[in-house]
Amino acid sequence: MASPIHDVIMLFGDSITQGGWQNGGFGHRLDDAYSRKFDVLNRGLAGYNTDWALHVFRQASQYLATVDEQKHAPRLRLLTIWFGANDACIKPSPQHVPLDKFTENIKTIVRMITLPSSAYYSPDTKIILITPPPVNTIQRSADLASRNPPLALDRKFDVTKLYADAVKSVAGEEKVALLDVWAMFWEASGSQEALSKYLSDGLHPSALGYDLVYDGLVATIAREYPELHYEKIKPLFPL
Amino acid sequence: MASPIHDVIMLFGDSITQGGWQNGGFGHRLDDAYSRKFDVLNRGLAGYNTDWALHVFRQASQYLATVDEQKHAPRLRLLTIWFGANDACIKPSPQHVPLDKFTENIKTIVRMITLPSSAYYSPDTKIILITPPPVNTIQRSADLASRNPPLALDRKFDVTKLYADAVKSVAGEEKVALLDVWAMFWEASGSQEALSKYLSDGLHPSALGYDLVYDGLVATIAREYPELHYEKIKPLFPL
Numbered sequence A, B: 001m002a003s004p005i006h007d008v009i010m011l012f013g014d015s016i017t018q019g020g021w022q023n024g025g026f027g028h029r030l031d032d033a034y035s036r037k038f039d040v041l042n043r044g045l046a047g048y049n050t051d052w053a054l055h056v057f058r059q060a061s062q063y064l065a066t067v068d069e070q071k072h073a074p075r076l077r078l079l080t081i082w083f084g085a086n087d088a089c090i091k092p093s094p095q096h097v098p099l100d101k102f103t104e105n106i107k108t109i110v111r112m113i114t115l116p117s118s119a120y121y122s123p124d125t126k127i128i129l130i131t132p133p134p135v136n137t138i139q140r141s142a143d144l145a146s147r148n149p150p151l152a153l154d155r156k157f158d159v160t161k162l163y164a165d166a167v168k169s170v171a172g173e174e175k176v177a178l179l180d181v182w183a184m185f186w187e188a189s190g191s192q193e194a195l196s197k198y199l200s201d202g203l204h205p206s207a208l209g210y211d212l213v214y215d216g217l218v219a220t221i222a223r224e225y226p227e228l229h230y231e232k233i234k235p236l237f238p239l
Helices: A015-021 A026-033 A050-059 A099-114 A137-145 A157-174 A181-189 A207-224 B015-021 B026-033 B050-059 B099-114 B137-145 B157-174 B181-189 B207-224
Strands: A007-013 A038-044 A076-082 A126-130 A177-179 B007-013 B038-044 B076-082 B126-130 B177-179
Touching: A007 A015, A007 A026, A007 A050, A015 A026, A015 A038, A015 A076, A015 B026, A026 A038, A026 A207, A026 B015, A026 B026, A038 B038, A050 A099, A076 A099, A099 A126, A099 A157, A126 A157, A126 A207, A157 A177, A157 A181, A177 A207, A181 A207, B007 B015, B007 B026, B007 B050, B015 B026, B015 B038, B015 B076, B026 B038, B026 B207, B050 B099, B076 B099, B099 B126, B099 B157, B126 B157, B126 B207, B157 B177, B157 B181, B177 B207, B181 B207
Parallel strands: A007 A038, A007 A076, A076 A126, A126 A177, B007 B038, B007 B076, B076 B126, B126 B177
Antiparallel strands: none
C-alpha cells in the first residue's frame, strides 16, 4: 500500500528534541544525512514530561500505528526516546515526575514497541534511549533570575543525574541501545562552568552541544544498528 | 485511519530543494516553524531535471497517494515544485530539457494534483511553483574550471531566465501560487557579481540566499493560502 512517505526515523522527546530542527540541531542534520532514504520526523513536545508524553503517545495516531494499521503506514525503522530533563524538575514544579514513575514510564514507552502483546508491537523498529544532558545550575539560575517575574531554580545537577542513570538502567534491562548524552556532555566539559559551552541556557544544548548529540547518535546507529546507518541505505531513486 | 505522521508539506525539486535541510536551509527552517503541526518532507532529487523527476513522481508511492490510497495516507496540504536549474543546462549536457518540454512537464506535475481525472487528484492540496534562481556564470565558471578535470560552463544566465519565465507562465495558466525566486534574487543583487552573496557556487543558494527563499515562501503562504500559515495551524497537542 502506498503512502507519500519514505520509511521513517522518529525522534520522540521534549523541547530538546523539538529544538533539533533549529540551525545546527541534530534533527535536521539527521534529516539531511538521510535525504532520499528515510524521513526523519520531529516528535518533540516542548515542556512535556513522560506522564504527559505517554498520554499523547498512547492515543495519538500521529505517533504509532497499531499492528493492523501498520500495513498502510510508513515503516518506523528507528525511534529515539529522549526524556528526563523535565521529569527531573524539583517539586513543586508541575513538570516533576517521581523517579520511580519516570523509570516505569520510559519502560512503558519501550514496551509499547517491543512487547508482542502491545497493540503497537513493531518488532522491526529499533530503539535508542537517550539520557538527559547534565544541568548547569549556574547558567540556569541566571537565566531564570533574569525573567519577569524572576523564577527560582527548578532543577538540580544531582537530581537530573539520577534520571539519566534511570534511562541507562532501562536500556540495559530492556536490551535497547543507549546514547548517554549526560556522560558525553560531562566528559567533554568536566565542570558545571565548562558546560556552558554545550548548553545555551543551562538546560538546552547549544549548537556545539547538538554537534555532540548528532555525532553520538550517528556513532550509536553505526555500532548498534549498522544496517540503518545512512551510508548503508540505498536511496530510493538513483543519484 | 491512523498513520504515524502529521499532515504534510512536501518540497519537490532538484538539489536546491534537497539541500534545504543543511544548516540554514529553507526546508529545515520550515520544518521547525511547523513543528507539532505539519511534517515537512524533503523530496529533492539532486541532479534531476523534470523528465527524470516526472518519471519518479509518476511511479513512486513515496510521493503521491492515489485517490484510493489517500484515505490511509497523511494529507498533503501543500506541495512546492521547484525545477528549472538543471533543465536549463545547455546542450550537450544530459540534463538539458528543451524549453517546451520543460513547460509541459511542469504543467503535467501540477495537473497530476489538480485534474479531477488524475489518479492522484487531490483538491485539498495547495501548490506553489518556484522559479529557479538566476545563474552567476562568473562564479559557476570558476567553480567548474577548478574541478579535476576542469569542466566547461554548462548554464547561461539568459537561458535560465527563460525557464524561470516558463514556470511563471504555468503558474498563471494553472492558477496556482508562484514564488519567483529568480526575481527575488535578481532584485536583491542587481548584477551577476552581486549574486555571489546569494549563491554559494553560482547555482545553489548560500545561507543568505536560503533566507530569501524561506522568507519569500512564508510570505507566499501568508498571502495565497493564509489558512496554511504556521501561526494559523493549531498544534496537535497543547503547548
